[in-house]
Amino acid sequence: MSGSMSPDGLIIQYDETIEKALNNIVKLLKARYNFSKRMIALLLLQEDEEITQLAKLREADFPQIFSIIQQTKSKYKDPLRYVITLQCRQRTDQILSGVITDSKKETRLQSWLDHITINPITGIPILLIVLYFGLYKFVGEFGAGTLVDLIEGNFFENYINPWVNQVTAKLIPWHSIQTLIAFDYGIITLGLRYAVAIILPIVATFFLAFSLLEDSGYLPRLALLVDRLFKKIGLNGRAVIPITLGFGCDTMATLVSRTLETKRERVIATLLLALAIPCSAQLGVIMALLSANPASLGIWAGFVILVFLLVGYLAAQLMPGEKPAFYMELPPLRLPKLSNILEKTLSRMQWYFLEIIPFFILASVLIWVGKITGLFDAIINAAAPLMYALGLPSEAAEIFLFGFFRRDYGAAGLYDLQNSGALNGVQLVVSAVTLTLFVPCIAQFAIMIKERGWKTGLAIGCFVFAFAFLCGIILNLLLRSLGVTL
Amino acid sequence: MKCSFCGYEFNETSATGCKSCPLQANCGQIKCPHCGFEMPQENLVWKWFRRRRRGAGAGRRHGQGKKVCTEGMTLSELEPGKEAIVSHIDTGNKSTLNKIMALGILPGVRVTMIQKFPTFVFQVGNTRVTADEQLVNTIMIQKT
Amino acid sequence: MDKPVTELNKTASKAPSIRKKKKLVLVGTPNVGKSVIFNLLTGTYVVVSNYPGTTVEVARGTGKIGQEVYEVIDTPGMYSLFPITEEERVTRTLLLTEKPDIVIHVVDAKNLERMLPLTLQLLEAGLPVILAVNMMDEAEVLGRTIDLDALAKALNIPVVGTAAAQNRGIDQLKRMVSDFVRKHVA
Incomplete structure (x- = not known):
């Protein structure tokens, strides 16, 4: 299934260690999934429970995959989930740096209303009135x-x-x-x-x-x-x-x-x-x-x-x-x-x-x-x-x-x-x-x-x-x- | 707050109830994590008053050249209206980590505190987030 | 919902080539306007509100886009492909099992930087994604401009700006869906 899907969208690259682990896991994945193998590998690296269970059942080489995950994990002091999300977010910010331009504008009335509804001193009376x-x-x-x-x-x-x-x-x-x-x-x-x-x-x-x-x-x-x-x-x-x-x-x-x-x-x-x-x-x-x-x-x-x-x-x-x-x-x-x-x-x-x-x-x-x-x-x-x-x-x-x-x-x-x-x-x-x-x-x-x-x-x-x-x-x-x- | 026995300054929320105690954190007592002395929890009026005073005093202290520790601060310590940068997320709990990251709170992101009571409200990018102490305490910040 | 299906089967059997109904799935963070877009695409009503997490169940409807009839699926909000709550799990399972022909990722223009990582994840998963940057009007009010063409180029997928609550950009979205599907079938 994954082969027939559109490969044309941007695929982001992570750091060397993670890319290497991803490639190794992808090679070991033999079963067919509706998600790309790269995504399955990413989910496995981040220890997603459901996918891990699935892979355990379907993959003959699961022990090898598991050892790759453990090795990669040991190279970082933070959970891989955190490391990967952070890198993904950094790529996002790079992409968006040329896309978004922000200029500060403040809408007075709205922020005032916002303020009085969340402040307990005014918020609770407002709640009672409501x-x-x-x-x-x-x-x-x-x-x-x-x-x-x-x-x-x-x-x-x-x-x-x-x-x-x-x-x-x-x-x-x-x-x-x-x-x-x-x-x-x-x-x-x-x-x-x-x-x-x-x-x-x-x-x-x-x-x-x-x-x-x-x-x-x-x-x-x-x-x-x-x-x-x-x-x-x-x-x-x-x-x-x-x-x-x-x-x-x-x-x-x-x-x-x-x-x-x-x-x-x-x-x-x-x-x-x-x-x-x-x-x-x-x-x-x-x-x-x-x-x-x-x-x-x-x-x-x-x-x-x-x-x-x-x-x-x-x-x-x-x-x-x-x-x-x-x-x-x-x-x-x-x-x-x-x-x-x-x-x-x-x-x-x-x-x-x-x-x-x-x-x-x-x-x-x-x-x-x-x-x-x-x-x-x-x-x-x-x-x-x-x-x-x-x-x-x-x-x-x-x-x-x-x-x-x-x-x-x-x-x-x-x-x-x-x-x-x-x-x-x-x-x-x-x-x-x-x-x-x-x-x-x-x-x-x-x-x-x-x-x-x-x-x-x-x-x-x-x-x-x-x-x-x-x-x-x-x-x-x-x-x-x-x-x-x- | 400051321990009235040994003078150790600590974060009130990091010193919640003794685990086996049936009253949990609701006994009204707070134990200094440094010396183990138990003292009554500050009441709201006094807390508010002290916060005002500290706000006024902080500048002076800074002026005297005393080093104000900015590293290792949690988001819960950020005063309303102030801005900071997230430095780290300090939690061993997977689901808490997932939640925080889902809200777009990641190292390098700017946060602005809006309100601290009854529940924390802060701004991340164009998103306003409300969260309780449990969550906010895991977000470590660096003042800008 | 059963009626349109049988009607479709009738027309399909009359047509020279038997066409299967294409599946279109709406995904995105809670409270970005998926349900509004669902309503606009299908003409049926699901509850829409300004409160995150009101879509508890998967809603299915049919809608005609261009010449094609689609099965449109509205999903409970999700923040990432790593589920935190039960509803998010529902959405991911749906993506894993239903083989959608097209996935529209609806994002809030005001919080694009926070939501784009999910687009990247969907692309990594090999799903056929269109990005709908919704609430453009509110972003404008905040003083934000977004270069959608540049974004489309960077991601190499179709990107459309919408303000679904004002019914803006929906025709363009429909056109993009038709173009996208035509390209991918061919």
């Missing part, structure tokens, strides 16, 4: 408040649901099939309503805000600001992407956590995403529910953040493995292009909905099956002692059951329950906290198993399940013994 307007005002109040009220409260409650109920009642004579499509738990009146009326506006506003941050180049700055904190919980600044993305969709974030460097970090990130990072739909609904009472919102946020840090800290202490250094390029701050932001938001939403709608419909069907067969009631009854320990009415078991199908589904159930006036302030906070920490939704669980293996995935799932209820019970006891009324 969070307040981006997450709280835009996603929480506008997305989960205004838009949800408009679509769900007005459009569905007044027009679609009554109409669907009427039509189904007329057309389908069997009561059980009627309830599959319409009424309290129907595919359209429940599944589709949740998806379109509650989740869509929240997810759309979140992804829009996130895309804006992403394209402006702000996220790496965020990474450097939180690096120290993240190190305490076994991650580093690099984890800022999966963690912030988790506020949009934990499933997507778990997928992205593969960009983290070590297995240790990936497992910790997966655990924290499953446990303490509420996804946008859940976050939006919870914020809308609790924002009426700032104290409730404060307790909820404080408790969840505490759990996040505590579990992260403990995981960091308990998990063995190396702690990789944090490094990252800081891209320039750019004015985001509207078309790219819209396109990106749309493509993310499309991904989200392709993934979400089947689960919503499936969940509706499963709930319907559960209702019809009485299985659902049996689970709710069985969960009654657990609800009692949480200080919640037994109906609350329903939202946890929903929450297993989708996190946001459960949160949306909480929304319904609250609207019916079944919960007092303390109960609302306890159920919001427990639901936030509670198991990942089916989709996230599936990705966890796919990405981290079934053992780790299952272990994280079980831990989160038990730990969420434990936290709920503790919080309930705490609030009650302190006599807090909200």
Whole structure:
């Protein structure tokens, strides 16, 4: 293969010792590779693990090659990787000396903006402002408040649901099939309503805000600001992407956590995403529910953040493995292009909905099956002692059951329950906290198993399940013994 | 910092926790690598104050003709706004070396420190890099 | 993605000589605009952002350049042919196994000196490389001018300057791809 390739591009020369070693290795290489033999020899000299393994298997003369490598290595005090890179860079600089001309120009505004976003004294307030307007005002109040009220409260409650109920009642004579499509738990009146009326506006506003941050180049700055904190919980600044993305969709974030460097970090990130990072739909609904009472919102946020840090800290202490250094390029701050932001938001939403709608419909069907067969009631009854320990009415078991199908589904159930006036302030906070920490939704669980293996995935799932209820019970006891009324 | 017992000056980060200690480097104590005396870590306010003073004092010291050691400095010691040339990368860890080289940080390259807290930010060519102490400490520099 | 393939097979079977779809691979350091170029070449959308390392998976699409239909492959960013992370390993394995007909190395004009070593490595590996010097507009703002002809002469490969986010230089890039492939097939 290498023979048929274009030999016309520039091939750089290294120093004599390395060239000699390269030539000798090339002569010994007999197998065919898709890279040139010179490149294979270079990779071998620099002790690339994968290629070394490959050569060991394929080359009869590997011992000789190995001794050439050792000899060459002994001639330098630095690793060959370093020596070769340095020589390559020197050649590059020679080539470029006649190609690039730089004249100093400074763009004032940009460097000023650059400066204030990375300096902690100004950067942290900016971060808080970004969070307040981006997450709280835009996603929480506008997305989960205004838009949800408009679509769900007005459009569905007044027009679609009554109409669907009427039509189904007329057309389908069997009561059980009627309830599959319409009424309290129907595919359209429940599944589709949740998806379109509650989740869509929240997810759309979140992804829009996130895309804006992403394209402006702000996220790496965020990474450097939180690096120290993240190190305490076994991650580093690099984890800022999966963690912030988790506020949009934990499933997507778990997928992205593969960009983290070590297995240790990936497992910790997966655990924290499953446990303490509420996804946008859940976050939006919870914020809308609790924002009426700032104290409730404060307790909820404080408790969840505490759990996040505590579990992260403990995981960091308990998990063995190396702690990789944090490094990252800081891209320039750019004015985001509207078309790219819209396109990106749309493509993310499309991904989200392709993934979400089947689960919503499936969940509706499963709930319907559960209702019809009485299985659902049996689970709710069985969960009654657990609800009692949480200080919640037994109906609350329903939202946890929903929450297993989708996190946001459960949160949306909480929304319904609250609207019916079944919960007092303390109960609302306890159920919001427990639901936030509670198991990942089916989709996230599936990705966890796919990405981290079934053992780790299952272990994280079980831990989160038990730990969420434990936290709920503790919080309930705490609030009650302190006599807090909200 | 300077050891309050023997007066030996050393880099704080080179003297992190005792390996077997469960508290690692978080015990708030720092051990002088020269005499083994343990002293409390400097708090931020004092550090800042001292840095200011040293900044003012350095010129005077230089003026007195005392030799200021410029060789064997790590990038973490470069003050914000100052420029230096990378002389060497001092690490036995392959992956760390790869990372540093991937960012274009190689001997002979100019670096400018931009910021040191909460995380290091420095400029290499037209690239801005942010990195933690662990990485920055392996980059040896020579002042220009 | 399956549809275009079958369509292509139909046209291919009609054509007198059976043509295989050519493979075009985009490589480069994280955050240099590979995904933008991918989108422009294929007309399909992959997520683009101003954050290094957002392309986690290899994206494949088809695009027509000149008269030829290409399979265009977008890869996770890599700094060198010596992988540090899992994604970089993915990219190198792809280069090692897929036998690309053309590799477009996308570099950031502002940081050319840092990225050119990868071009040299790709050439050393014997890969058919075109160099796309992207973000020319940002380099200009910084006061940098690059003599692309001199660079092409020094490297002896086609070099093109682009500002992909502004859709500048993409037509020229396409023309170069066609010329390059024609030359190498002949």
